[in-house]
Amino acid sequence: MANERVLLHICCAPDAATPWPELSGEGFYVEGFFYGCNIHPKSEWLLRRGAAVRLSEILDGRVEFPEYEPSRWFESVSRFKDSPEGGGRCRVCFGLQLTAAAEFAYARGFKYLCTTLTISPHKDPDAINAIGFGVCEQFGLEWISRVWRKKNGFKLSAAKSREWGLYRQDYCGCEYSLLNRRDVV
Numbered sequence: 800m801a802n803e804r805v806l807l808h809i810c811c812a813p814d815a816a817t818p819w820p821e822l823s824g825e826g827f828y829v830e831g832f833f834y835g836c837n838i839h840p841k842s843e844w845l846l847r848r849g850a851a852v853r854l855s856e857i858l859d860g861r862v863e864f865p866e867y868e869p870s871r872w873f874e875s876v877s878r879f880k881d882s883p884e885g886g887g888r889c890r891v892c893f894g895l896q897l898t899a900a901a902e903f904a905y906a907r908g909f910k911y912l913c914t915t916l917t918i919s920p921h922k923d924p925d926a927i928n929a930i931g932f933g934v935c936e937q938f939g940l941e942w943i944s945r946v947w948r949k950k951n952g953f954k955l956s957a958a959k960s961r962e963w964g965l966y967r968q969d970y971c972g973c974e975y976s977l978l979n980r981r982d983v984v
């Protein structure tokens with residue numbers, strides 16, 4: 800596996816603070832992908848984007864930043880706007896983010912795809928990994944299935960991001976999570 804290229808979908812910089820070094824330690828060559836079409840409002844997306852830039856500087860790695868496309872997210876999830884957190888809206892949200900990452904990984908010749916999403920104690924890692932497998936199958940990629948929150952992964956990432964001075968949000972990302980602020984990542 801030495802030097803195999805993996806594209807790491809980054810939901811936010813603090814959540815990548817342990818997955819990225821762990822994958823590197825396993826011999827993968829890691830590049831990040833920060834999309835964030837789910838993040839509302841744009842000022843928040845800019846803050847999180849800035850944190851991902853800082854992360855890339857700290858880790859001396861490359862992060863890809865596609866354009867901010869909130870309309871794509873709103874169009875896809877509008878029918879789920881009343882669904883509870885962790886329900887259909889979140890699954891569509893994961894699918895959109897991971898599909899965008901898979902499209903990029905395929906176009907750039909990556910073999911592997913992974914995500915930081917499973918570090919959150921508020922998200923369903925089985926659902927995320929199942930969606931990841933599905934999108935990888937469509938694009939001929941290999942999904943790296945991980946549950947980063949295991950072995951205190953969330954706490955370790957939070958501690959490291961504090962040490963590195965990374966901006967850390969207090970809601971998951973979308974307009975609905977902003978309204979109730981229960982979905983702290």
Ligand code: SF4
Pocket residue numbers: 837838884885888889890892893971972973974975976982
């Ligand atoms: S709560 Fe988080 S995962 Fe769920 S739809 Fe909103 S941004 Fe996406």
